[in-house]
Amino acid sequence: MQNTKFGCLTSTGLIATLITFFAIVGVAFAGGSQMFSAGDLNAKSGDALGGVNAHAQISACSACHTAPWDAAVMADRCMDCHADIRGQMADANQLHGAIAKNNPNLACRACHPEHRGASAALTDLGGNNFPHEALGFSLNGHQKMASGAAFTCKDCHQDGAAKFALNTCDTCHRQLDAAFMDTHVLAYGASCLACHDGADRFSKKNFTHTAFTFKLDGKHAALECSKCHLGAHTVADFQSAPQDCYSCHQKDDKHQGKFGTDCAACHNPSNWSDAKFDHNLAAFKLDGKHADVKCEQCHINGVFKGTPQDCYSCHQKDDKHNGQFGKSCETCHNPSGWGDAKFDHNLAAFKLDGKHADVKCEQCHINGVFKGTPQDCYSCHQKDDKHNGSNGTDCSACHNTKGWGDVVSFDHGSVNFPLNGGHASVTCDQCHKGGVFTGLSTNCSTCHADPAFHAGAFGGDCSSCHTIAAWSPAQFNVSHPEPSGGEGGSGVNHGGASCRQCHPSTVFQN
Numbered sequence: 339m340q341n342t343k344f345g346c347l348t349s350t351g352l353i354a355t356l357i358t359f360f361a362i363v364g365v366a367f368a369g370g371s372q373m374f375s376a377g378d379l380n381a382k383s384g385d386a387l388g389g390v391n392a393h394a395q396i397s398a399c400s401a402c403h404t405a406p407w408d409a410a411v412m413a414d415r416c417m418d419c420h421a422d423i424r425g426q427m428a429d430a431n432q433l434h435g436a437i438a439k440n441n442p443n444l445a446c447r448a449c450h451p452e453h454r455g456a457s458a459a460l461t462d463l464g465g466n467n468f469p470h471e472a473l474g475f476s477l478n479g480h481q482k483m484a485s486g487a488a489f490t491c492k493d494c495h496q497d498g499a500a501k502f503a504l505n506t507c508d509t510c511h512r513q514l515d516a517a518f519m520d521t522h523v524l525a526y527g528a529s530c531l532a533c534h535d536g537a538d539r540f541s542k543k544n545f546t547h548t549a550f551t552f553k554l555d556g557k558h559a560a561l562e563c564s565k566c567h568l569g570a571h572t573v574a575d576f577q578s579a580p581q582d583c584y585s586c587h588q589k590d591d592k593h594q595g596k597f598g599t600d601c602a603a604c605h606n607p608s609n610w611s612d613a614k615f616d617h618n619l620a621a622f623k624l625d626g627k628h629a630d631v632k633c634e635q636c637h638i639n640g641v642f643k644g645t646p647q648d649c650y651s652c653h654q655k656d657d658k659h660n661g662q663f664g665k666s667c668e669t670c671h672n673p674s675g676w677g678d679a680k681f682d683h684n685l686a687a688f689k690l691d692g693k694h695a696d697v698k699c700e701q702c703h704i705n706g707v708f709k710g711t712p713q714d715c716y717s718c719h720q721k722d723d724k725h726n727g728s729n730g731t732d733c734s735a736c737h738n739t740k741g742w743g744d745v746v747s748f749d750h751g752s753v754n755f756p757l758n759g760g761h762a763s764v765t766c767d768q769c770h771k772g773g774v775f776t777g778l779s780t781n782c783s784t785c786h787a788d789p790a791f792h793a794g795a796f797g798g799d800c801s802s803c804h805t806i807a808a809w810s811p812a813q814f815n816v817s818h819p820e821p822s823g824g825e826g827g828s829g830v831n832h833g834g835a836s837c838r839q840c841h842p843s844t845v846f847q848n
Contacts, residue, residue, distance in 0.1 A: 381456035388419035394456060402452075416446045433473065433500070440472035463491050463499055476536040484513035504529070525564040527571040552581040556607030597642040622647045626673030662709040688713045692739030729775035755780050759806035 381394035390396055402415045417424040426434040437444060449468065450460050468491070470477045480489055491499055494506045507530040512519045526533065539545060540563075547554040554561070566586060570576045583601035584591070590610060591601075604613040615633070617624040622645075624631070636652060637645055646652070649667035656676055657667070670681040681699070683690040688711075690697070702718060703711055715733035716723070722742055723733070736748045748766075750757040757764070769785060770778065778784070782800035786809070796802065803812040 377453035378456050379452060380454075380458060380460050382460070390419075393452060393460075411445075413446050416450075436474070437469060437472045441469050444469065461499060468499075470536075474535060475531065479536055479538055484510060502531075507531075507534075529571060532572040533570075533576070557609065558607050592640045593642055627675060628673050658706045659708055660706075662707060664709075693741055694739050725773050725775055728773065760808055761806055 379393040379396060381392050383391045385391070388401075396402065402412060404410050404412060404415065423434050426432040427438040429435040430439045449463060451462055452460070477489070482488055483493060493510075494502060496503055505528075508519060508523070508528060533540060537544060564570075567576050567579050570579070580586070582599070583605070584599035587601055587605075587610070588599075597604075603619070604615040606612065606614075613633075634640075648665070649671070650657070650665035653667055653671075653676070663670075669685070670679040672678060672680075700706070712718070714731070715737070716731035719733055719737075719742070720731075729736070735752075738747075767773075781798065782804070783798045786800055786804075788794060788796075788798065803814050804810075805813075
């Protein structure tokens with residue numbers, strides 16, 4: 339039997355078939371699908387656009403459909419007739435503009451399908467598939483009604499998709515919690531969409547105050563929103579709520595504005611009464627014992643502004659000096675302790691030098707009396723005066739502050755008896771017997787008794803022969819009588835002979 343091959347299955351036949359197929363498809367696309375139709379166009383009559391009153395009057399498919407290689411798309415064909423919609427899409431505040439902004443690739447036919455028959459609706463949102471978020475309200479939280487049934491567009495848009503019934507939110511949410519809605523509407527009004535976006539931005543699940551400048555810490559965290567956002571009916575109202583303490587707490591200000599309006603300088607959100615002020619920010623620092631003093635001890639009756647900053651205003655009752663030492667307490671006292679007082683005597687007329695620096699205050703300031711305390715030595719040292727007043731009361735003439743028994747330095751020249759020569763090494767008590775300093779004779783014979791060998795021959799004027807440099811040798815300085823006797827001798831030296839050569843037995847007179 340001879341094999342027979344069909345002509346269409348030959349190589350030539352297959353190539354011819356493919357060429358024919360692509361030619362038919364190309365003509366179909368190029369003609370805007372004129373060779374077939376998905377169904378009748380909508381015949382509902384409206385305003386005349388593009389020369390027709392209804393889609394059914396469009397005879398050429400290419401009026402709406404474009405070839406794949408055309409630069410224009412079907413949406414451009416829609417805009418050619420619906421110029422008003424083109425204007426809306428340029429404005430994000432309008433319906434189509436909001437949709438285009440959030441869904442730039444969304445085609446017109448996604449919401450406006452055609453070829454479904456002459457009487458079919460030209461707007462079909464497809465249940466909840468409409469990009470509702472583009473209009474500022476999300477349907478993510480509105481999938482089911484209170485009854486449990488799924489939401490449909492008509493549940494909220496009874497009069498068409500372009501209109502929203504304002505009482506829809508209230509009606510539905512009262513079925514969930516009527517008591518809450520009563521309070522909520524009373525506090526924020528019935529315009530739900532002015533604040534809510536369906537997500538919901540103000541729900542306890544999604545909203546947190548920590549994302550904002552004003553954090554809800556301490557007692558603030560338990561407050562109802564309406565406490566701070568009183569009368570807020572829009573998002574703008576919520577955002578404009580004051581963030582300073584005083585706007586809410588002015589009524590709690592017991593200081594009546596005397597301490598300014600910065601409550602946070604002392605108070606904190608944990609407890610209004612648990613206030614603490616950083617006094618280092620003020621002119622008066624709280625050092626030492628002042629840091630433990632309660633506010634009301636200085637700020638009587640809650641008055642802060644104008645509180646005195648001098649010590650005496652608070653410590654007058656502690657002044658044991660009864661004002662005798664003035665009001666500048668800080669001259670002696672310090673904040674570490676009232677009893678820990680120390681006065682810099684170098685600031686006073688009477689300096690504390692030497693042993694005086696170790697003397698306790700009360701030794702000189704009897705009974706806490708400071709003002710008028712004597713500054714002369716004798717007032718304190720009279721009991722130490724071994725001279726019993728015989729040398730006057732000017733102790734400093736001999737004594738110094740290094741020590742009462744220290745080496746005494748007295749200027750003997752001030753009493754017309756300078757201590758020169760041999761006198762300079764003489765101790766005081768050699769001349770001042772028994773501590774007697776006044777009334778002493780300055781004659782030499784007071785201390786230097788006439789030696790026996792003089793036999794009174796020269797009188798009491800020792801200085802005639804002796805000098806203060808040394809008691810011996812002595813020089814006789816008076817006229818000497820002649821050996822022949824007689825008076826009025828010539829004063830001859832006799833060849834420089836010493837006294838002993840002529841007076842061997844210390845006999846000077848016949």
